[in-house]
Amino acid sequence: DAGITQSPRYKITETGRQVTLMCHQTWSHSYMFWYRQDLGHGLRLIYYSAAADITDKGEVPDGYVVSRSKTENFPLTLESATRSQTSVYFCASQTGPYTEAFFGQGTRLTVV
C-alpha cells in the first residue's frame, strides 16, 4: 500500500533498553521527520532528514539516534530508554520545501 507506515504501533519497554521505531514511506519523498507528541507540548521535532545519508537535529534530539541509508526508511533509535521518553512518536515525509507533511499513524511508546 502506498503511504507512510510506522511500526510497531504500540511498544512497552524497560528503562535502559535500546528500542528502534521504524518508519517506511513508499512515495520516495526526499524529506522525512520524527516528531514526538506530548500533552501540553504539541508536536516537537526530534530529527529530520533532507535526503539519504543527510540528517540533522531538531528541537529535542537528546537520547535519540537516526539513520537514513535508504530514501524510504528513517528509523529512530532510543539508545537507552528513559521514562521521559514515554510519548507518541510520529514519522512524517514531505516532497520538498514548503509542502505539506504526510504523517504516519504513530507509535505509542511506554517506558517502564
Next chain:
Amino acid sequence: AQSVTQLGSHVSVSEGALVLLRCNYSSSVPPYLFWYVQYPNQGLQLLLKYTTGATLVKGINGFEAEFKKSETSFHLTKPSAHMSDAAEYFCAVSRMDSSYKLIFGSGTRLLVRP
C-alpha cells in the same frame, strides 16, 4: 524566528454551530500556513494550506481559513459543526530556511455537543 500560537486548548460548540479555531503566527517573511486535524489514535491529516494567492482557503470537510497578513492570523472556520468534527486541530507554519520544517502550534481540542 517563526512561531505559532493557538488560542484556547479546548473549544466546545453545539452541533450545527459555527466553529472558530484561532491561530496567530510570527514570521519575518511571507509564511506558508497549514491546518491539520488529528482524530483519536491516528496521525495528522492535512485540512488545508495557504501558500500564495487567494487568502481564503477552502479545505476538506467544509473547513476554510483566511490568511490575514495585517493581523498575522490564519483562523479556521466551519459554518456548521458536526459530531464527526470532534478532534484535535493543529496550525503550522513552514520554516523558510533550508530545513523546510513545520512549526506546530500546541493544538486545540474541539468538542461538539449534541
